[in-house]
Amino acid sequence: MSSRLDFLSPFTLETQVVKPGRKVYVVKPEDLRNVFLKMIEVLGDSSFYVSTIIGTDLKDEGRIRLDYYVVVLPEEETVVFRTFIPRDNPTVDSLIDLIPGVLPGECETHDLLGVVFKGNPFLKRGFFVPSDVVEQGKYPLRKDSGV
Amino acid sequence: MSVSKIIEVPLALELPVGPQHPALHEPVLLKAYADGEEIVKVEINTGYNHRGIEKLCEKNSFYRDIFIVARVCGICNLVHADCYVRAIEQILGMEISNRAKYLRVLAMELERLHSHMLINAVMAENIGFENLFMNIMLDREKIMKAKEILTGNRVLSDYVMVGGVRRDIDDAKKEKIRDILLKTEERIKYYKKVFAEDSTILKRLVDVGKVSTRDAVIHSLVGPVARASGVKIDSRASDKYDAYSEIPFNVITRTEGDSWARMMVRWDEALESVKIALHVLDRLPSDANPVPDEKKLPRKIPAGEAYTRVEAQRGELTYYVMSDGKSPNPYRVKIRTPSFNNIISSGFMYVGYTIADLPVILTSLDPCISCMERVTVVDVKKNVSYKLPFKELAKGV
């Protein structure tokens, strides 16, 4: 299975493993959109779906880690694309015109962590969190938010 | 002065469905814009049930989180607890006994049975067929009794613990559960026949809310919604967690992709669940005590991360647990429920159908709004060309 994704090796910085045995490809944030364009070109757009987008606030290292969990059909194996973006300017390109299924993940990560996805017209602050927390300008999932 | 431009603004009726509405069981706001009888655009507004569970999980210890996470959703509480506990067991590197694995499978299949019966009964109620609704609920009570015999409570069964399950089962209980399952199997076959042949149900459900295979994959739909459009995905068959590697079962798919196919997939899955549960009861291994001693479980979890998937009643449910090894609380817990993907991306399904089809399509997606526990505002685009001018004007909402 992993041999099918060998065309991604020019973008990969390193590989890790998330238990129980899921391969992680660490890429640069600028390359993320190209990785997905290449996947659609080589595999076709109905042979994989984006399952989850997870953002984690690594306050001690000063960066936010973004994981894209992708399930490749038909073997249904899960692979992970991991990038790190700086905490004080968290922006990354949006994938919404390629894959409409990332909409809930991107909207949620924006509202709860403050990551800005450039090119996504549906990002909005007001509704994820209750309005009294929004008025204070806080992002609830950050470690120093005090919520 | 001559007129240089004429702008035609077609009139469209805005129809808010929800948050309090007799056709919905949980609060969600669907703002439907309709031109005459036909729907042109739907906006989905959620967030009436947001409870901040991910942040709450970071403030409690790993063991307290098992009970908190089980209360994300009432109907899917066993699968949430099972997924979370398996993630902790992966981080710890712990293996559990075969008997515990089989018992977990039995409990999860009982839950899948009663959830599928519930959503089919709700669908019958929404189209007005109250007699069928009452009869399905009557038979569902027997499954709740079986769950009470096995786990100790009808709905919120706190049954799963790190290292196994919390209660064992003896022969008298096995006989009672087997009795209930055999009687229910007859009733489910009868209800499946009603859904397949009754003319009222066929008139209202066939060809409503059709979803093609490509649409189902690029919008990340999961569960019976995707399986009814021909996408063969099932976490039980691919991840083979707990005892599913030893139990034979079929993954049910259909090709029509409309609401009728979605409900029939659920009845077929209910029959498969009965078969799996009977198989488990016949072959329960007795290698070790499935109940761990809760006083001797490790207090500190080492650093690591794990990502587990489970096939909940509504689709693929995933958990990501990360621990930093220094505190008794987890560093990050992320829950992605199947209703999150299904409902929020579903705005494209309503366009072109009438207003009376709206509750039918929404119920066929099996919405579990408490499971969603996230909040989103979504505008959905659909390129119906002669209605485009109004959509651009309305987009700023």
Added chain:
Amino acid sequence: MRRPKLLKLALENLVSKPATIQYPYEQTVIEKDFRGRHYADLSKCTGCSLCSIECPADTIKMRPIPPDYEVPKSNPRRLYPLINYGRCVFCYRCITVCPFNAYVSTNEHRLADTAKNDSSELSLSTLRKIVKEG
């Protein structure tokens, strides 16, 4: 129009007795190991507070035992766990975590009441009152 499939079932239900259990006159049948009201047996409790730390709903509080009860020697600080049944979720974590197996579980499920409900009476009834001389 064809005959509806459910006609036979509907007619059968019309002539049989209602399926609802008429609650105050007949009781619902529940299992013996249903998770119902539980309380601490103070003759075994040592006041270690482990149940209070582990409760996911934060409902167990440690309270001092009133002075006219005879307390076994294993409980030097004279504390006992007080369960507030309004907040309890009946997960039974306290029972499985207690190192001395000092909890008693019943299957009592009829707990709706207008009076405030906690476990003080049941727990204290497991101790003997000190008989004052004179």
